Structure formats: structure tokens, C-alpha cells
Amino acid sequence: MTVARVTLITGASSGIGAATARRLASRGEALFLTARGGVDGTKIPALDAVADAARAAGAEVETRIADLATPGQAETVVRAALDRFGRLDRVVSNAGFAVSGTLRETPEEMFDLSLQVIYRAFLDLVRAAEPALTAAPRGRVVNVSSFVVDQVPGGRAFPATAAAKGAADALARTLAVEFAPKGITVNTVAPGFTEKESHGHSALSQTAWDAAAALTPAGRLAKPQDVAAVIAFFLSDEADHVTGQNMRVDGGLSLI
Numbered sequence: 728m729t730v731a732r733v734t735l736i737t738g739a740s741s742g743i744g745a746a747t748a749r750r751l752a753s754r755g756e757a758l759f760l761t762a763r764g765g766v767d768g769t770k771i772p773a774l775d776a777v778a779d780a781a782r783a784a785g786a787e788v789e790t791r792i793a794d795l796a797t798p799g800q801a802e803t804v805v806r807a808a809l810d811r812f813g814r815l816d817r818v819v820s821n822a823g824f825a826v827s828g829t830l831r832e833t834p835e836e837m838f839d840l841s842l843q844v845i846y847r848a849f850l851d852l853v854r855a856a857e858p859a860l861t862a863a864p865r866g867r868v869v870n871v872s873s874f875v876v877d878q879v880p881g882g883r884a885f886p887a888t889a890a891a892k893g894a895a896d897a898l899a900r901t902l903a904v905e906f907a908p909k910g911i912t913v914n915t916v917a918p919g920f921t922e923k924e925s926h927g928h929s930a931l932s933q934t935a936w937d938a939a940a941a942l943t944p945a946g947r948l949a950k951p952q953d954v955a956a957v958i959a960f961f962l963s964d965e966a967d968h969v970t971g972q973n974m975r976v977d978g979g980l981s982l983i
């Protein structure tokens with residue numbers, strides 16, 4: 728079957744990435760879904776389950792386990808998507824994690840790991856995908872960022888995460904200008920505190936999640952589907968003239 732578009736989503740095994748895959752899945756769509764599979768491979772079935780659900784909705788789906796902490800894996804993933812589908816139209820750089828704590832509490836290695844998985848993998852993905860995105864009728868890049876870049880809600884800081892996400896956000900803005908003449912849009916979605924699936928990676932205790940929901944003006948955490956809806960808009964044909972934007976999906980958290 729000829730596919731209308733090919734979308735690469737990193738971190739697709741749970742939460743926002745999985746919700747985005749489920750939202751995009753339909754006949755004519757091809758999805759290339761990646762995740763790390765957990766630190767010990769135990770989360771590979773979670774990615775397979777998302778892929779099965781997307782296939783059941785009519786999409787063509789390929790999965791790839793790749794640890795983006797390993798230099799070179801982002802390029803490998805893009806090559807694998809191109810080998811499988813022969814084209815690539817849309818990249819959603821979503822894989823990531825958060826590290827909560829003060830500067831002194833944050834282990835030194837988490838600064839480098841955050842930069843590698845969040846910022847560097849985004850850079851490498853986009854660099855590898857650029858020729859294919861340029862050839863696509865509507866090239867799209869979405870960078871999944873976070874409220875932590877410019878907020879310390881309730882005094883809870885995420886310095887390693889903020890630095891890495893902030894670097895990716897700055898890169899996304901400058902690439903939006905560079906890529907606009909090529910017909911590629913580059914946008915950022917910044918979730919507020921967002922519900923985790925049971926197999927997601929949580930940086931907070933249940934008490935801290937309850938406090939986060941209470942702190943959010945909307946009175947609840949974002950759902951992964953709330954964030955996926957905005958990602959889907961940035962990926963859509965309707966967003967042809969929208970680039971370099973950062974849309975917060977945070978129930979008003981950024982306004983207080």
C-alpha cells in the first residue's frame with residue numbers, strides 16, 4: 728500500500744509519544760516508532776503494544792529499539808526509517824526524562840546524559856532527516872520540550888533537564904528560520920506536569936504529583952492526549968504557515 732506520510736516518533740513506548748502514535752495512526756499513515764526499551768530491555772513489550780494498536784487502526788508501523796544516550800543512534804534511527812519506508816515527512820523528537828533536584832543534588836553525569844538524550848539526539852535526528860524532510864511535500868519537525876525551561880513551580884527545580892530542553896528549544900527556533908525556505912516547519916510543544924503511564928519514567932513521588940496537580944490552575948495534570956493533540960496540529964497540513972512557535976500545554980501553569 729502507498730503511504731501518504733511517514734512519521735518518526737522517538738520515545739513512543741509510553742506517555743506523550745505513545746499518545747501521539749495512537750492519534751496519528753490511521754490507514755495511509757506510516758509510523759516509525761522508537762524507544763530505549765527500558766534500561767534492561769523490559770520495556771520492549773510496551774513499544775510493541777503501541778505498534779500493535781497503531782496497526783489495528785490501519786497504519787503501517789515499524790519499531791526500533793535505540794538508546795539515544797549512545798552517540799550515533801539518532802542517525803541510525805533515521806537511516807532505518809528511510810530504509811523501511813523510502814521517505815520521511817515528519818519527525819517528533821519526544822524521548823526524554825526529567826531529573827528533579829537542586830544543582831548540588833543533581834548527579835554530574837545527569838547533565839551530560841540529559842544533553843545527549845534531549846538536545847544532542849534532537850540535533851542529530853534533524854540533521855540526518857533534513858534531506859528527506861526537504862524532499863517531502865510538507866516537512867515537519869516537532870520538539871517536545873517542558874515547562875522546566877523557564878519555570879521552577881513550587882520551588883521544584885530540574886536544572887539538568889532545563890538546560891538540555893532549553894538548548895533544544897533554541898535550536899528549534901533557529902532551524903525554523905533556516906528550514907522555512909525548504910518548506911519544513913519546526914515547532915516546540917512544552918507540556919506542563921503530565922500524567923505518567925505505570926511504565927513511564929517518573930522523577931517525582933506521588934505526593935509531588937498531587938502537589939503539581941494542585942499547583943496547576945486547571946486543577947489537574949495534563950493528559951498525554953492533551954499534548955498529542957497539539958503535536959498533531961503542528962504536524963498537520965493546517966499548520967503549513969506556523970513555524971518557530973512554542974505552544975505550552977500546561978493548564979495555565981506558565982501564567983502563575
Ligand SMILES: NC(=O)c1ccc[n+]([C@@H]2O[C@H](COP(=O)([O-])OP(=O)(O)OC[C@H]3O[C@@H](n4cnc5c(N)ncnc54)[C@H](OP(=O)(O)O)[C@@H]3O)[C@@H](O)[C@H]2O)c1
Binds near residue numbers: 740763824871917927
Ligand atoms: N510527564 C511530564 O510531566 C512531562 C512534562 C514536561 C515535559 N515532558 C517531556 O515529554 C516527553 C515525554 O514524556 P513522558 O512523560 O510521556 O515520558 P515517559 O512516559 O516517561 O516516556 C519516555 C519515553 O522516552 C524514552 N526514552 C527515555 N530515555 C531514552 C533514551 N536514553 N533513549 C531513547 N529513548 C529514551 C522512553 O523509552 P523506554 O521507556 O523504552 O526506556 C519512553 O519511550 C519527554 O521528553 C519529557 O521530558 C514530560
